[in-house]
Amino acid sequence: MRPIADPRRGDVEDDASSTKRRTLISLAGSLLAEISFAKLLAAWIILIILPAALLGAAPLLASIWFSTVSSKVAAIYTGLLAPLLALGLIAVGWFGGRPLWRLIETNFWSLNALAVQPAYAIAREALRQVSERFLPADVQQTRRDRVRAISAAVAGLLICGLSLWVIAIVWPHTRWTGTFADLAAPWALIKTGICNSIVIVAGYLAAAGLVWGVADTVMTQPNDLPAFAPRIGSGKSWRVAHLSDIHFVGERFGFRIEGGRSGPRGNERFKQVMAQLDAAHLRDPLDMIVITGDITDAGRSPEWAEFLDALTPFPELAKLVVILPGNHDLNVIDRANPARLDLPTSPKKRLRQIRALSMMAAVRGNDVHIVDHSTGALGPTLAAYLNTKGEEIVDFADRGTAYLGWKLAELWPKAFPMVLPPKEDDGLGVILLDSNAQTHFSFTNALGLVTWEQTRAIEQISARFPKASWIVAQHHHVVEYPKAPKALSERIGTALVNGTWFVRRMQDLSRRVIIMHGHRHIDWIGRCGGLVVVSAPSPVMDVTDDKDTHFYIHNLTTDADGKLVLCEPERIDLPGRLAD
Secondary structure: OOOOOOHHHOOHHHHOOOOOOOOHHHHHHHHHHHOOHHHHHHHHHHHHHHHHHHHHHHHHHHHHHHHHHHHHHHHHOOOOHHHHHHHHHHHHHHHHHHHHHHHHHHHHHHHHHHHHHHHHHHHHHHHHHHHHHOOOOOOOHHHHHHHHHHHHHHHHHHHHHHHHHHHHHHHHHOOOOOOHHHHHOHHHHHHHHHHHHHHHHHHHHHHHHHHHHHHHHHOOOOEEOOOOOOOOOOOOEEEEEEEOOOOEOOOOOOOEOOOEOOOOOOOHHHHHHHHHHHHHHHHOOOOEEEEEOOOEOOOOHHHHHHHHHHHOOOHHHHOOEEEEOOHHHHOOOOOOOOOOEOOOOOOHHHHHHHHHHHHHHHHHOOOOEEEEOOOOEEEEEHHHHHHOOHHHHHHHHHHOOHHHHHHOOOHHHHHOOEEEOOOOOOOEEEEEOOOEOOOOEHHHOOOEOOOHHHHHHHHHHHHHOOOOEEEEEOOOOOOOOOOOOOOHHHHOOOOEOOHHHHHHHHHHHOOOEEEEEOOOOOOEEEEEOOEEEEEOOOOOOOOOOOOOEEEEEEEEEEOOOOOEEEEEEEEEEEOOOOOO
């Protein structure tokens, strides 16, 4: 007997967080109605107000120190001040070193993600959408590239101009020197500090807007790959299945956050993927299966368990799988409520990281290695690395206290990048990145960042394997696609905030590197300069059960000059099935 309202087909509650079924304005309204204002206030104080006040008050406090204390200290300790200062800096570098650098870098790019990227991206993409609307469909690519480059330059100038306007308004309320009397009026000091910080951030925004605009303008624009390379029998070749954004849910008839009822139910579609891969592997053996993030829909334990269960019937394929984390695996606070946020002090983000690391170790923990960042050499396997903290990990997973999470704070950043080394000196290896920015809010979970530390490790590892070819795998897209988006919101809040910088760094390795990513569910293969970029469609997202989806098995080879190139891929179609 079929009920009138069939629960297997879901209802409006399954669309609570769906960007496919609801507009961003509608979601924002729900967010305002459901948000915890106590948590929001605490998060603003910790992440924005306190840092802003400290940043703006720093010049005042520095002037107080220099005008009073330094003269007395210098008079007494003239001979000792310089050596003590040097020893202090050495101590900070020795004991704080890499963690301190990570903190500075993360906060620097967080500022870009909060202020520069959204403002710049909105201006750039709005200009591009308006200008491209007047371009004929068959216009030459060089002309389209020119329009896109000009849009980037104008956007940079616009952001710079608006920032200078803000500085002009706030400047009369700033003060950059102070006295001890200011310390007796802390609220006035905080107010002045916030005004100072607005000027500092706006000044940075003006400079960064120009830099971003110039960088995007002079950089070679991304284009579709003009042609696939021919297969040559004498070169090395590999068959690589590229999957991404499979979004496992923990319920048999569960719907996904983004798709709601506009997406498939449960995990049957991925089981189709594995069956097709099994058949393809029997026809022509695969070398590896790379899954570039968003394995789960919200990083929950039942979702990871469902993923492992889906691999179990295919032990030979499971030996070929390598995975990396996406924003849904780490940054979604509550899959049913986009208004939910975690305080920066919450251990829940660390818990999702531990789950992801444990699952990566369960899949290929004895094969992938972490990198020794001090030398650039391959370090221990992931399994061995996690075993050094095994008891602490189990204890934290069981109790989840903030103190235990703090003890494991370095476990995640030191784990990336992970490296699946080539089997031969001139073979194909995989470098797995964590491209997720630090966020604490479900509604802003999709921003990306590839750290300097990971980028440097890519260069070090490739130098240690000079004959090898590499897939650099990450979740977030490195460049915006050379096609008009369906909506402006697609390019706001989902970007790799330092994507332009990262692409420039990778150009020197473009002969031996191909980048594979997911995140936007877009089927695209292209290049930016000499760098080939492969974006994976999602085999389980954006369509209902009755619609077809697909994925690709890529054929990689080295040409006569030893360059890693793409041959024509094999498209695997997944036929839709009628709903129950």
